[in-house]
Amino acid sequence: MDEILEILEVNARISLEDLQKITQKSKKELNQTIKTYEKKGIIVKYKAVINRQKIKNDSRVVALIEVKVAPQKDVGFDLIAERIYRFPEVKSCYLLSGTYDLLLILEGKDIHTVASFVSEKLSPLSQVKGTTTHFLLKKYKEDGVILVKGEKNRRLPITY
């Protein structure tokens, strides 16, 4: 992957000045490259990774839902996936190999919201052959960041 993407993927808030210094590329070149990535949809969005476990009274629930679906002629899984991922409560939707087909990551304000989504929206779809819902209990690591307990470097402050 290109170095600029690699850096932005870890820190999207890096300033253009710093980016210029660490890549030794001109600001003009960096600007153009980033614009091209945005235009092509390679860079889709800049967002923060939030550790919700540290927010008081945040009662939202996250569920991982395995969905078994019947693929359709000519379009395979794409059409049914679209029917599902268009619901805003579906935060992520992946097609997988293995014992089920689609994996959804769902966010809802409470357990009932998720349950009613599954029973009222998802299961009634004729191509959906079955679902298994897993409620997320604890996040240990997200987007490459360990959320529960950081590691501390124990170096001496000065050594040769």
Place this chain on the structure above:
Amino acid sequence: MIAKRIKQVPPSGIREFFDLVLGMPDVISLGVGEPDFITPWRIREKAITALEEGFTSYTSNSGLFSLRRDISNNFKKKYSLSYNPDKEILITVGVSEGFDLALRAILDPRDKVIVVSPYYVAYPALVEINSGRAIYLVTKEQEGFKISPEALSKLVEQKPKAIILNYPSNPTGITYSHQELKEIWRILSRKEVIIISDETYEELTYEQKHVCFSSLDKKAKQQTILLNGFSKGQAMTGFRVGFACGNEKIISAMTKIHSYSMLCGPIISQIAACEALRAKEDIAYMRREYKRRRNFIAEELNRLGLFTIKPQGAFYCFSSLKKYKVNSLDFAKQLLFKEKIAVVPGRAFGKDFDSYIRISYANSLDNLKEAIVRIERFLKAL
């Protein structure tokens, strides 16, 4: 009570400064000679498993055969260098022990050893401790802190027993191209000089490909003691694993000393080192990070008027204070007191380098940025 030759070794001139840093909280330290990364997990996990499986014994004096074999294969693949894992490789406790063993194995009292300055602090001290005499090849900033062939030609006339090479270098971060090494070898090959080549920072070479001194030709391999280890590139300083490669005679002599004094390196660390040879992605990641920080800090230091040759390896900048007309210890002390930034005064690396400071960029980009803000403020008030 203490042996004369030990008494004669001068204590580090900046010990007092180190104590000051140690006693001060919340310092951003650019004085650290080790990675800020914690050892990659796959290596640590291997060590944990080894411990669980009961690997708690001695190993053979030379070290685990599997580690020597993997090191040998690694050199074959990377540099087409062939070292027999049975007789030409010794696992040591860090490169430091390897260096000490090399000197102990080859030096008779008063033998001369060429030390290239600025030097890693242990070189002249260990030469003296081992009854040798350090003779200095002082490099110059305008020559990129590299060995000048003229200076080297002159020094070899003094019939030194050995020369210590260190590239990528601590403290300057410079390294040598194939052509430059060939020129050095052309001069050394005419004499019976043993080359102790400390290539600890081999993995941290940024633009060019590292060239092992012993890969220059057959005779170079015979005359070289290659020292390397897992501390820097693999971020395993605390594991204490290094190794020495060389001709059978020298390695056998070093092994003899090692078998009486150290017995062997710690088994857990040796098992972890085997895994480190496979952790190529982790190493590449750390190298990329250092390179970016290097780009950042070298540009910034030059902007601030602390002239810095862009380092090609390791994780140090050796920056000049000439513009500010201040000696390195005073500069480092004031910077520490006023802005809580620690750097190592250049005088630690040779008496001719009191107008330099060593800045380690083995630190997060955020810390480096903050350090630059503070250094800039400090320089303005000078």
